Amino acid sequence: MPHKLFEIDKEIPEREKHIYIKHCSDEDNEIDCNKSTIPGCMTERGCALAGGRGGVITGAIKDVIGLVHSPVGCQYYTTGVKRYPSKPQLPNGKTFPIDNFNLKYSFGTDLKEANVVFGGTKKLKEAIIESNKEYPFASAIYVNSTCTTGLIGDDVDAVCKEMTEELGKDVVAFNTPGFSGVSQSKGHHITNDAVFDRLVGTKEPPKTTGYDICLIGEYNIDGDLWVLEKYLTEMGLNILSRFSGDASHDELCWMHRSKLNLVRCQRSATYIADLIEEKYGVPYKKVDFFSTEYCDDNLRMLGRYFGLEEEAEVVIEKYHGEVKEELKWYKEQLSGKKVYIFSGGPKSWHLSIPLEKELGLDIIAVASQFEHLDGYDKMKARVKEGTTILDDPNSLELEELILTNKPDLILAGIKEKYLAYKHGIPAIQIHSYENGPYIGYEGFLNLAKDIYNNINAPVWELMDFESE
Numbered sequence: 117m118p119h120k121l122f123e124i125d126k127e128i129p130e131r132e133k134h135i136y137i138k139h140c141s142d143e144d145n146e147i148d149c150n151k152s153t154i155p156g157c158m159t160e161r162g163c164a165l166a167g168g169r170g171g172v173i174t175g176a177i178k179d180v181i182g183l184v185h186s187p188v189g190c191q192y193y194t195t196g197v198k199r200y201p202s203k204p205q206l207p208n209g210k211t212f213p214i215d216n217f218n219l220k221y222s223f224g225t226d227l228k229e230a231n232v233v234f235g236g237t238k239k240l241k242e243a244i245i246e247s248n249k250e251y252p253f254a255s256a257i258y259v260n261s262t263c264t265t266g267l268i269g270d271d272v273d274a275v276c277k278e279m280t281e282e283l284g285k286d287v288v289a290f291n292t293p294g295f296s297g298v299s300q301s302k303g304h305h306i307t308n309d310a311v312f313d314r315l316v317g318t319k320e321p322p323k324t325t326g327y328d329i330c331l332i333g334e335y336n337i338d339g340d341l342w343v344l345e346k347y348l349t350e351m352g353l354n355i356l357s358r359f360s361g362d363a364s365h366d367e368l369c370w371m372h373r374s375k376l377n378l379v380r381c382q383r384s385a386t387y388i389a390d391l392i393e394e395k396y397g398v399p400y401k402k403v404d405f406f407s408t409e410y411c412d413d414n415l416r417m418l419g420r421y422f423g424l425e426e427e428a429e430v431v432i433e434k435y436h437g438e439v440k441e442e443l444k445w446y447k448e449q450l451s452g453k454k455v456y457i458f459s460g461g462p463k464s465w466h467l468s469i470p471l472e473k474e475l476g477l478d479i480i481a482v483a484s485q486f487e488h489l490d491g492y493d494k495m496k497a498r499v500k501e502g503t504t505i506l507d508d509p510n511s512l513e514l515e516e517l518i519l520t521n522k523p524d525l526i527l528a529g530i531k532e533k534y535l536a537y538k539h540g541i542p543a544i545q546i547h548s549y550e551n552g553p554y555i556g557y558e559g560f561l562n563l564a565k566d567i568y569n570n571i572n573a574p575v576w577e578l579m580d581f582e583s584e
């Protein structure tokens with residue numbers, strides 16, 4: 117029986133198709149995914165605005181004004197909720213005057229009832245002009261439309277076009293109303309398309325080399341990008357553009373000059389790599405740097421591609437060497453602990469094999485908020501027989517899973533973390549991390565430490581938790 121209906125879902129039998137128990141003789145059975153959440157479910161998903169701006173992509177860019185055209189609630193969601201730090205250096209040798217501008221500042225039109233009735237474009241123009249006056253050094257202004265402004269039909273593209281001419285800098289429209297899709301995933305797609313259509317190919321880099329790469333789909337969560345940058349530059353590669361962790365506006369505009377694109381998050385950013393390949397002939401490779409083994413493999417692959425084999429070995433030796441012994445110790449301590457991974461999507465398949473192979477953990481369930489079929493195929497291929505795979509799980513399924521399977525640890529987001537804690541189950545954040553970065557050699561060690569510390573925290577023995 118590859119599909120399973122949870123007890124709690126008796127009244128929502130459609131959920132059965134979204135929950136799959138890995139069964140080796142049943143490889144063809146598909147999991148229902150990338151569809152609207154079934155009414156009756158308390159989904160853990162976000163919206164297109166979250167996917168395009170708040171969670172990832174434009175929110176990570178360091179030198180732009182990110183203006184959300186909405187009532188103020190949507191705007192809250194785009195600031196202070198994310199950990200994608202940025203450094204002030206810009207590619208033109210200048211320094212951006214405000215450190216971590218993308219994390220500290222949020223801009224919005226704060227629409228009120230009258231704007232909904234009579235239209236919000238006047239207010240949008242005023243907000244663009246005002247924010248540009250306050251922060252004239254911002255390289256560009258990115259405007260996101262939302263459910264409200266999508267419904268009232270404000271022509272954000274036209275306003276942005278007019279403002280680009282008036283201000284003499286890029287004012288870019290991102291049409292991300294929540295109803296444009298079923299989850300964050302649609303926001304990724306819209307944002308990839310808008311960056312490609314509006315920006316890529318509009319500027320030239322100050323210099324190019326034979327080793328230029330773009331790191332696509334890497335958002336610098338808790339410093340992840342800086343770890344990868346260190347490895348890649350030490351082996352002789354030049355990061356021409358980042359899409360979009362710690363990125364500047366200008367580098368998005370010259371992504372077409374890359375020699376090879378690396379796609380790190382393959383759910384949110386393969387779109388733009390495909391478009392760049394199609395129009396400019398720049399090839400791309402899908403890469404994975406979570407864990408020591410994937411890091412070794414991918415650095416070697418890049419070494420072969422660019423004729424930098426020896427340089428790659430030096431980097432591997434140095435950084436893998438630094439964590440090897442400690443990771444062994446953590447593996448001894450953690451072996452056999454049962455884990456449930458619930459991420460937006462890709463992290464559930466990136467991490468399942470490394471956590472088992474390199475830390476001895478036992479993955480009993482993997483889930484995703486918004487993966488598509490290709491992602492579920494990877495999840496299926498990377499877990500053992502009997503593992504539960506869930507698409508867009510609701511909160512009650514999560515509780516049922518906790519109570520019946522009694523995992524020793526949950527890797528999930530902020531919403532699920534405290535639900536797990538309520539039941540006395542250790543949980544760490546795999547979205548924003550606890551003490552990251554989590555990527556690369558040192559990142560994987562950080563993850564091991566956080567897992568160990570959470571599982572062994574004295575609090576689990578000191579309190580009574582809800583266990584029924």
Ligand code: CFM
Nearest residue numbers: 171172381384459460461463547
């Ligand atoms: Fe890619 Fe990401 Fe993820 Fe993602 Fe996200 Fe994220 Fe995620 Mo939260 S881009 S799909 S939309 S790896 S914000 S950094 S952690 S759900 S698994």
Ligand code: HCA
Nearest residue numbers: 162166171529530531547548
């Ligand atoms: C998002 C962002 C999020 C939320 C994470 C969480 C992130 O989807 O809008 O629930 O902890 O990674 O910050 O995925």
